[in-house]
Amino acid sequence: MVSKQKLLKVGKLLLLIWGAISLFGVIVIGGYTYYTLTWGNKTEINTATKSDVRFVLNCCGLGDDRIENVVNSYTSAQSFTGDYLDAYEIQISNVSIDELTKKGENEILSAKFYRMDNLPEVLNEAVTFVDGWHHEIPWFPKEYELRTKDFFVYPRRINCYGLTPNAAELIFINPAEKKVYYLGTKM
Known part of the structure; x- marks a missing residue:
């Protein structure tokens, strides 16, 4: 007991x-x-400076000395699981189509710029993946606007779950407008 x-x-x-x-x-x-x-953990809208976004042009080999100003920016709060959305619209002084399509000593590893109307399948999926944020960033070009011969894309990073992207960092360039658009997101 x-x-x-x-x-x-x-x-x-x-x-x-x-x-x-x-x-x-x-x-x-x-x-x-x-x-x-x-x-x-706060969302910041239109607070980015040139020094905040210089990595965008440096990582694709174009160099940050071309940055004239940051037109728009959006940096979201990050969740505990790491989900985030960062986007920038950057005005640059110059860039040519020849520069974007040329391979050589300026090429970083195997990454390169791709014309938006001719993409490899995984990059095509990543572009579709990053299109769903217009309620947060209405100034960012829509997918149908990007998918023309006027835009080029540099895939900085694409993470996939199986064959479906769940995170991406893409740099879009429109040489005619001298604009660079960066979008980094994870879901």
């Missing part, structure tokens, strides 16, 4: 464990709420 004191001891231990679990839950929920509502 179990004594009353032993039952009280076990009951106390169970209550202590339950209290620790509850405290941990309150800390996690409070931390999440604090993180999402305060300094660490």
